[in-house]
Amino acid sequence: MFEAVSRDSIADQVARQIRRLILNDRVAPGSRLPAERDLAQRFGTNRNTLREAVRLLEEEGLIRVRQGGGMEVLDYRRTGGIHLISHYLDDVEDPARRAAFVIEAVALRREAMALVARLAAREHSERDAEDLRAAFAALSEAVASGQGVAAADIAFHRCLGLAAGRLVIAWLVNTLADAFERLVRDGRLWVVEEGYLDNLRAVLEAVLARDPDRAAETVTRHFEAADEALLQRIESWTSGREGDGAAWTRGTNQGGT
Amino acid sequence: MFEAVSRDSIADQVARQIRRLILNDRVAPGSRLPAERDLAQRFGTNRNTLREAVRLLEEEGLIRVRQGGGMEVLDYRRTGGIHLISHYLDDVEDPARRAAFVIEAVALRREAMALVARLAAREHSERDAEDLRAAFAALSEAVASGQGVAAADIAFHRCLGLAAGRLVIAWLVNTLADAFERLVRDGRLWVVEEGYLDNLRAVLEAVLARDPDRAAETVTRHFEAADEALLQRIESWTSGREGDGAAWTRGTNQGGT
DNA sequence: TTTGTTGAATGGTTGAACCATTTGGCAGGT
DNA sequence: ACCTGCCAAATGGTTCAACCATTCAACAAA
Numbered sequence: 001m002f003e004a005v006s007r008d009s010i011a012d013q014v015a016r017q018i019r020r021l022i023l024n025d026r027v028a029p030g031s032r033l034p035a036e037r038d039l040a041q042r043f044g045t046n047r048n049t050l051r052e053a054v055r056l057l058e059e060e061g062l063i064r065v066r067q068g069g070g071m072e073v074l075d076y077r078r079t080g081g082i083h084l085i086s087h088y089l090d091d092v093e094d095p096a097r098r099a100a101f102v103i104e105a106v107a108l109r110r111e112a113m114a115l116v117a118r119l120a121a122r123e124h125s126e127r128d129a130e131d132l133r134a135a136f137a138a139l140s141e142a143v144a145s146g147q148g149v150a151a152a153d154i155a156f157h158r159c160l161g162l163a164a165g166r167l168v169i170a171w172l173v174n175t176l177a178d179a180f181e182r183l184v185r186d187g188r189l190w191v192v193e194e195g196y197l198d199n200l201r202a203v204l205e206a207v208l209a210r211d212p213d214r215a216a217e218t219v220t221r222h223f224e225a226a227d228e229a230l231l232q233r234i235e236s237w238t239s240g241r242e243g244d245g246a247a248w249t250r251g252t253n254q255g256g257t
Numbered sequence: 258m259f260e261a262v263s264r265d266s267i268a269d270q271v272a273r274q275i276r277r278l279i280l281n282d283r284v285a286p287g288s289r290l291p292a293e294r295d296l297a298q299r300f301g302t303n304r305n306t307l308r309e310a311v312r313l314l315e316e317e318g319l320i321r322v323r324q325g326g327g328m329e330v331l332d333y334r335r336t337g338g339i340h341l342i343s344h345y346l347d348d349v350e351d352p353a354r355r356a357a358f359v360i361e362a363v364a365l366r367r368e369a370m371a372l373v374a375r376l377a378a379r380e381h382s383e384r385d386a387e388d389l390r391a392a393f394a395a396l397s398e399a400v401a402s403g404q405g406v407a408a409a410d411i412a413f414h415r416c417l418g419l420a421a422g423r424l425v426i427a428w429l430v431n432t433l434a435d436a437f438e439r440l441v442r443d444g445r446l447w448v449v450e451e452g453y454l455d456n457l458r459a460v461l462e463a464v465l466a467r468d469p470d471r472a473a474e475t476v477t478r479h480f481e482a483a484d485e486a487l488l489q490r491i492e493s494w495t496s497g498r499e500g501d502g503a504a505w506t507r508g509t510n511q512g513g514t
Numbered sequence: 515t516t517t518g519t520t521g522a523a524t525g526g527t528t529g530a531a532c533c534a535t536t537t538g539g540c541a542g543g544t
Numbered sequence: 545a546c547c548t549g550c551c552a553a554a555t556g557g558t559t560c561a562a563c564c565a566t567t568c569a570a571c572a573a574a
Contacts, residue, residue, distance in 0.1 A: 011312070327556080
């Protein structure tokens with residue numbers, strides 16, 4: 001019913017503002033950001049806090065910082081990492097670009113989760129099996145009560161990632177899950193296909209039966225249906241009702257001092 | 258011949274030390290790190306610099322920071338993102354775990370690049386085609402001269418990622434490329450399979466011919482051969498010559514004050 | 515033209531102070 | 545014995561004011 005409030009730190013807010021400038025192509029790659037002292041003043045904060053924001057942007061591969069040489073904006077297409085996926089969903093403003101990106105993201109998720117399911121079927125331990133059963137049970141309950149379905153869905157997929165028994169796979173699933181968690185937040189974009197629970201039950205059973213091919217197949221079938229439903233929803237938002245598009249555009253901003 | 262020296266900032270060095278504690282399981286998930294003031298003193302630095310390090314670790318999903326509530330170590334298996342892949346290769350110390358992880362990583366690379374090649378074959382623009390040709394030419398030259406082969410190889414694959422025409426794919430390739438770039442650095446782990454250049458030429462031609470299936474197939478063939486050669490190399494390092502294992506263990510550390 | 519010098523701009527680091535939140539203990543009431 | 549409310553310590557968040565190290569461009573000297 002209720003959900004925790006979030007308080008973004010000043011550094012996070014500053015980082016987001018600069019990140020948006022970059023991801024929305026409002027600053028050209030190769031150009032330089034104003035000096036730290038200057039930027040801190042413009043944002044109404046101090047250098048140390050600003051530098052925390054700069055650190056984040058540097059780690060994200062959006063800018064390059066050289067002592068004495070200023071801060072250069074990089075071309076995020078060439079230097080960005082996959083973890084930008086979650087920020088992109090929050091920070092890109094053009095609805096068309098956002099829609100196109102969601103389509104890309106679900107396609108990647110489909111391919112990745114097929115691989116994950118195949119590995120999970122082959123590699124899962126008895127402990128993983130229990131976790132998966134528990135996650136599915138929680139999901140069923142969520143569907144029955146109609147509350148927290150999205151969260152339970154993502155938790156189930158995270159569990160599948162762990163069951164694959166490989167660190168890189170678990171991390172890949174985490175990255176994708178984080179991204180879709182943001183997309184789902186506030187019910188901005190969450191649809192359930194016809195026969196959703198049955199599809200996921202088929203996945204669970206294939207994995208538990210240690211049948212890699214069937215696991216991959218069932219996951220693919222699930223996501224093909226889910227993605228189709230999702231894309232229809234996007235279609236109706238981007239073409240049809242303009243007024244309803246508000247849910248599609250970000251709402252929150254930095255809180256005042 | 259020569260390569261640029263790197264000067265890690267203090268914050269980077271601090272972050273790495275803490276990251277190593279976590280990734281090598283020397284601090285338990287759920288435990289708390291010492292207070293910022295305390296940590297800063299132990300590292301012989303100040304709070305502001307330490308906080309930059311903390312920011313990085315937080316963004317990497319390794320710790321959780323709450324005002325007034327201390328810094329909690331998270332379970333990196335459950336909260337880490339895929340970008341940790343490059344840090345892991347640098348920071349994990351147990352040779353067995355490192356070897357196992359490399360095997361995981363190359364398997365993921367193989368699957369991912371097959372998808373990338375398929376998309377690149379379908380989606381690449383004329384501009385992408387030119388870039389790919391140029392990248393392959395540079396690679397051929399590097400092979401001929403025997404210098405900078407690893408860098409040219411990675412550049413070629415990055416180029417392939419851009420040719421797929423999807424941001425999320427380019428980012429995925431970037432993340433993988435960053436990781437393998439670190440692995441290759443200082444020649445720590447770089448092998449070329451029999452018929453390397455021919456294999457990649459086959460990839461290039463399949464992509465340019467807009468033949469997705471053949472592109473995926475040739476990429477898979479290339480990596481199967483390359484990975485086999487790589488794994489043999491790892492085998493010989495981990496089992497056979499112990500003395501030579503030095504190249505397999507990290508060498509650099511934080512520089513003195 | 516090339517090379518060396520120098521000073522301004524800019525990021526890197528430091529120390530101290532104060533604000534905001536969390537946490538746990540303590541006093542009082544029930 | 546248990547709950548409630550309050551307070552103080554611990555701890556992260558923010559700010560300010562310096563000073564150090566590197567880069568870069570302008571300029572002088574060879």
